[in-house]
């Protein structure tokens with residue numbers, strides 16, 4: 001049976017939450033390895049601001065504001081207005097509950113984020129972006145995953161921390177932000193203190209991003225397309241993608257800066273802007289690189305990604321039906337260098 005937040009916090013204090021969540025099958029042993037550190041917000045030289053927000057009551061206020069955007073749903077720029085609490089679904093196919101597809105060590109991130117033990121990746125089901133070339137279409141489009149309560153998600157977060165992973169990373173979080181903040185508050189009560197990462201396709205609303213100021217430690221936005229017609233075609237009709245992505249990424253930059261800050265080589269705050277190189281430069285890498293240089297700064301951490309694979313319905317949209325060539329990737333790197341970007345990482 002799912003626990004209420006009050007019940008869960010009480011069980012955290014008495015140390016019985018692990019057994020409860022372990023019984024749900026997603027968490028092995030919540031508090032194995034010692035009691036959680038509740039001693040302060042200064043952690044390994046970094047300040048975990050979400051703990052401050054919780055202590056001051058501000059995180060509860062943000063949580064309420066996010067839920068106010070949920071029903072009808074105006075969480076993302078698609079502005080569906082779906083009454084999700086009543087079971088209506090919008091473009092993202094997510095209704096009142098949410099599903100988690102998987103959770104565990106993720107080594108697919110940039111070096112300061114994956115570190116040596118991996119990032120604590122939580123793959124969330126469904127997506128508001130819906131790329132025709134989706135690399136995880138079973139999760140994003142079909143919605144594969146297991147229905148999960150807030151208390152269970154908090155338990156997953158605490159388990160990833162207990163296992164020594166460097167952070168907790170929400171992957172494809174945009175359509176579920178109120179759920180994530182509700183779960184985060186429970187996890188904080190249970191002792192969560194690792195950096196929180198927000199790994200997004202960047203079709204995020206500015207209003208939601210402002211409400212995440214101080215909640216998220218590390219942003220990993222993927223800025224996919226620059227051209228409205230291209231975005232309309234490949235992102236399930238999102239002609240305003242570049243406009244909203246640019247605004248959201250600038251807000252992320254305002255909050256945490258454009259560089260990953262590290263301690264012992266491991267990131268604890270900051271941002272890395274990602275960009276997937278597409279066949280025939282459909283992603284507009286040259287435009288992207290110049291935008292980063294002029295709007296965020298040439299020292300911004302940028303990951304120019306060369307791993308595009310034709311997946312899902314990509315075969316219906318040539319030239320998306322092929323991988324990129326080495327010449328295309330090298331040209332993308334040259335554009336980044338010509339724009340003056342000096343912190344390319346992967």
Ligand code: SF4
Pocket residue numbers: 073074075076077078079080081082089090091092093094128174175176
């Ligand atoms: S989060 Fe989903 S339901 Fe809400 S506006 Fe975006 S696509 Fe529509």
